[in-house]
Amino acid sequence: MTRVTTTIPFSKIKFIDKIQRLSDLTERLTQKLREIRIDLNHREPHRMADGKAQSIYELITDADTAKIRRRAMRYLERLHASTGTQHLPERDAALLTPLRGGLPVARIVTEHEADEIAAALHAEMPWMAPATEVVWHGLRASARRGLPGLRFDPLVLVGSPGIGKSFWARRLAHHLEVPTTSIDATGEPAAFSLVGAQRGWGSATPGKLMQTALRERHAGPIVIIDEVEKSGNVQSTQGSRHTLTDAVLPLLERMTAETWECPYYQIRVDMSWANWVMTANSRWGLPAPLVSRCIVLDLPDLTGSQLQMFVEAQGKRRGLPRVAIDATSDAVQRATAAGRTPSLRTVSRMLDRVELLAQRHVLQ
Structure with a gap:
């Protein structure tokens, strides 16, 4: 189905088609x-x-x-x-054209619709039930209150690598029919990557949050931040420090997010409809201000039977032949019996490989 959307006045900037010389x-x-x-x-x-x-x-x-x-x-x-x-150069002002007339956000109309989304997500990844339940309650509340968009509490998913935390977030976005943007807190200057850098920095550019809104023409993406507990900080030549926590906190508070100012474009926009899923491998290192604004969930490791359920569900979703699904499930079972339970990431790669082989033409 196509999700119902509401167009919100994302920014107060005005567009004038032609200004006389x-x-x-x-x-x-x-x-x-x-x-x-x-x-x-x-x-x-x-x-x-x-x-x-x-x-x-x-x-x-x-x-x-x-x-x-x-x-x-x-x-x-x-x-x-x-x-x-x-205050913007003509080229940058032109890049804001997608904001003309506002941007859409996905909306949950009825609580039954929220139930269907949660049920579908739970069927795919039942071991992520604590996270699915938080989202489910948020979606039901959005429908009950008649909100123009959908909201759920910011999440920090804590668990071992490879149990599917980021995968779950992407599948959630799929069921909600909203775009995603992902940040690796360990592999890039995460604060600048998320919100952008002010003009004057050598690498000044809009952040992924604003880029996603402009590219997807959507004001309610799911923002995924991986390994948030390992994020560092960036220090300018003047000595000022820029941390990911400092960048994220104003965006997690709905009131401040409604009038968030993009550092690069220096315009105020409504980012209050973005939803946040952060992942961590342990609670150690999680900043206290972040923890106080999020629901932190400790997730267990995957079992072999849960991985086999995942293979079954994903195999059917991908339309794989029964023999391919059974072969993959058997491989997971043998690895688990040998004490080498594979991660969800490994199983996903196995399914990718099986899907590729299933689609390959055979020479006669």
């Missing part, structure tokens, strides 16, 4: 003043000087021209200022 505006105002004075002269004929009629071009004095130019400049300055993008 200063020369065109001054000419227009000059012509208008000339017409007014000609009309007045027709109704009240002016006195001739030295027996000569005054030329229409003499109706506008140098003082008039200077005054017209000053007023035209003030008008254009205020017009540019009203857009909210007057």
